[in-house]
Amino acid sequence: MTTVDPHAPVISIRERYRDMVSDRWPVTVAPQPEELLSSWLHRLAYANGVAPRAFARVLGLNPGMWSAALDLRLPADVANLLSANTGIAHNQLAAMTLSHDLPRELLLPLRNNGRQWSSTWLQFCSRCLAEGAQPYFRRRWRLATRLSCIEHGCRLRDRCPSCLGCIAVFDQAELVPQHYCVACGYDLRRAPVPYLSPTARTLDRCIDNFCSLEATAHAPFGPLLVRRLLSMPSAAGGYYSTMMLTSLSTSARTYCAEHLSRPSEWPVDDENDRKARRLWRLVPPTSDHCAWIELLANALGRKAGLPGASEVKKPGKKIPYLLGAYARMSPGPGCRLPPELIGT
Ligand SMILES: [Zn+2]
Ligand SMILES: [Zn+2]
Structure with missing residues (x-):
């Protein structure tokens, strides 16, 4: 029973098994869309x-x-x-x-x-x-x-x-x-979902839309926009104004975005409302990334202003103008903005 037939074929299953399995780990998981x-x-x-x-x-x-x-x-x-x-x-x-x-x-x-x-x-x-x-x-x-x-x-x-x-x-x-x-x-x-106002969400979506590496590397105002984004806490003012954006928790950065995008930060009388509507007609389409990068960089700065809005000197008072224009052109799925931002 133990005699080995010298003419029996050699079964090469060990080699094949090694070829198929041992070079790889037992389970492979497929990368998901946008996975880190x-x-x-x-x-x-x-x-x-x-x-x-x-x-x-x-x-x-x-x-x-x-x-x-x-x-x-x-x-x-x-x-x-x-x-x-x-x-x-x-x-x-x-x-x-x-x-x-x-x-x-x-x-x-x-x-x-x-x-x-x-x-x-x-x-x-x-x-x-x-x-x-x-x-x-x-x-x-x-x-x-x-x-x-x-x-x-x-x-x-x-x-x-x-x-x-x-x-x-x-x-x-x-x-x-x-x-x-x-x-x-x-x-x-x-985990419960924390509150985020519609205007802060629009600011978030707007920045995300224009802030890819390619856009900021090639647009003339790209590097300036990156610097201005890092100093958003300063533009927002308040408790975190001396901090860099990247040093802050999500809730602290939300505080800054809420302050910058809040419609009540800018005057809403009839005269200013008309100016806002005029500005919205002047802003470029959202497909013009270079122009929007320049607008965002200027709006997040301390001195530059939108054309025709030079009286709006303080940062945080220009951002809602831009967000109003952005929201009108790119409302986003399921996005409902308050009337004062939509300007209806
Ligand atoms: Zn825990
Ligand atoms: Zn989600």
């Missing part, structure tokens, strides 16, 4: 039965904010390892990083702690997390200029509402999906 690389890495680790903190060692990286650092720069050896083990192409991996189309100056800094008014490195929309079969974090949630979700219109959060901890999936030592708070286990999909 770190989010995909955490989902990949979880799907393969490895906690995110331990997955850093699989990639030969030190612990800490290892995945958030890869969002900013994906070294070639890590990209090769990921591509070989998942079958995801290099260009798909690169598309999930932050290197190609977002202004780097406007990214939230990689900060994992800080005071309550301080920025954290990542924000989230609880409705996006709740609705997706594969809850994941979006690339644009890393931008300090981003306050609301484009899809749902609701304000983003940057902290767990239960323990006020920031997103720290890179440090997750348990085998838990990434939408649970690492510190307290709260399900972030259940």
Whole structure:
């Protein structure tokens, strides 16, 4: 029974098995639209039965904010390892990083702690997390200029509402999906949506529309707009006026946007109302990104004013004019603005 027939065919199943399986990890997860690389890495680790903190060692990286650092720069050896083990192409991996189309100056800094008014490195929309079969974090949630979700219109959060901890999936030592708070286990999909006024949401959408890396790099006023956006707290005035936009929490940046966009900040008598309507007819179409970048940069400054509105000197009094024009041309899905901003 134990005699081996020397003429029996050699079965090569071990070699074939190695070809098919061992070069790749058991489970591959497909990148989702606009997914951040770190989010995909955490989902990949979880799907393969490895906690995110331990997955850093699989990639030969030190612990800490290892995945958030890869969002900013994906070294070639890590990209090769990921591509070989998942079958995801290099260009798909690169598309999930932050290197190609977002202004780097406007990214939230990689900060994992800080005071309550301080920025954290990542924000989230609880409705996006709740609705997706594969809850994941979006690339644009890393931008300090981003306050609301484009899809749902609701304000983003940057902290767990239960323990006020920031997103720290890179440090997750348990085998838990990434939408649970690492510190307290709260399900972030259940987080209540904070209030954001329609006018602040319009400002948010307007800035997002014109603030890509390509637009700000090529428009003559692009660099000025980036600088003015960073100093938005100064233009808004009040408690945070000495801070940089990127240093502030989502709620503190919301405070600034609310102050800048509030219609009651500018006079609404008949004469000024007529001037506002005249200005709205003068502004360029939203397809003219260069002109809008210049308008936004000027409106966020302290001295320049819109043509014909030189009496409106203070920043924060020019922004509602622009938002009124923007909202009329680009109302956005489900967006209902108050009458004083629409100017009907
Ligand atoms: Zn959303
Ligand atoms: Zn928590």
